[in-house]
């Protein structure tokens with residue numbers, strides 16, 4: 539049973555509006571043209587396991603706080619990356635003020651702290667804001683590292 543709300547996402551390819559739940563098996567695709575949709579969701583202590591740990595694709599976790607200036611600068615960059623990597627990565631924002639258990643689990647010392655996780659494991663971690671090219675490179679490296687460590691698909 540899902541406890542998290544759905545969000546309306548406009549398809550980058552055909553412009554159709556799609557309802558995308560914060561947690562679902564697989565990858566959200568446009569109901570009209572089949573293109574993968576950007577997946578951006580929020581999570582807190584209550585929903586983190588469902589929205590992040592159980593996701594079938596790598597998750598870029600943005601641990602932020604409302605009082606943090608650099609967080610406000612990095613947030614649109616992350617949303618841009620989520621659109622660019624639609625179908626490859628899910629962006630989940632966690633307000634650490636409202637998610638003390640998540641903050642403790644990842645020993646968050648400063649915000650923003652950015653994580654790439656897959657199936658509950660941290661693949662990459664970045665503390666503090668960074669410009670878009672640096673974040674994109676960091677995310678690329680994290681996704682490449684995951685691809686090289688995961689078991690190859692069985693031969694056809």
Ligand SMILES: [Zn+2]
Nearest residue numbers: 549552568571
């Ligand atoms: Zn579409």
